[in-house]
Amino acid sequence: MMEATLILHNPWRHLAVHHPGVRVIWTRIPGATRGFTDGERIWLDDRLTQVQRRVTVCHETIHIERGIIPADSLEEARVNRLVAQRLISTDQLVDALRWHRHPSLPSLADNLWVDVATVKCRLDTMPEQEQSAIQQQLGNAA
Ligand SMILES: [Zn+2]
DSSP: OOOOOOSOOOHHHHHHHHOTTOEEEEEOOOTTOOEEEOSSEEEEETTOOHHHHHHHHHHHHHHHHHTOOSOOHHHHHHHHHHHHHHHSOHHHHHHHHHTOSSOOHHHHHHHHTSOHHHHHHHHHTOOHHHHHHHHHHHHHHO
């Protein structure tokens, strides 16, 4: 059996290790915005759930890494896709699917410790090659 990488990506650790100069500021952000960045600071809404915080800090970190600030809707979609890939590895997805015979998006999201939008984005933007690799792994385990 192949060695699975089931350790969850920790976006807080990633930020601290790779971007030690970036400050995180907890505040009340009006409207639906969960967070934003100017490249040196990340503002996060202090009402976010733990899972939302995890997804949002990963999102803002990827904005900083890509250096495209402010972002248009195309860049937002790219960042969301990269967030989904970073937070959900192929092995984690296989593992989650294996234990959910008829997986719903909310149950998968719970299992993978992300929000529903992120797991949906991960599934919707998955390359065909990865899809068939996952199918094969699930088939082998049956
Ligand atoms: Zn964004």
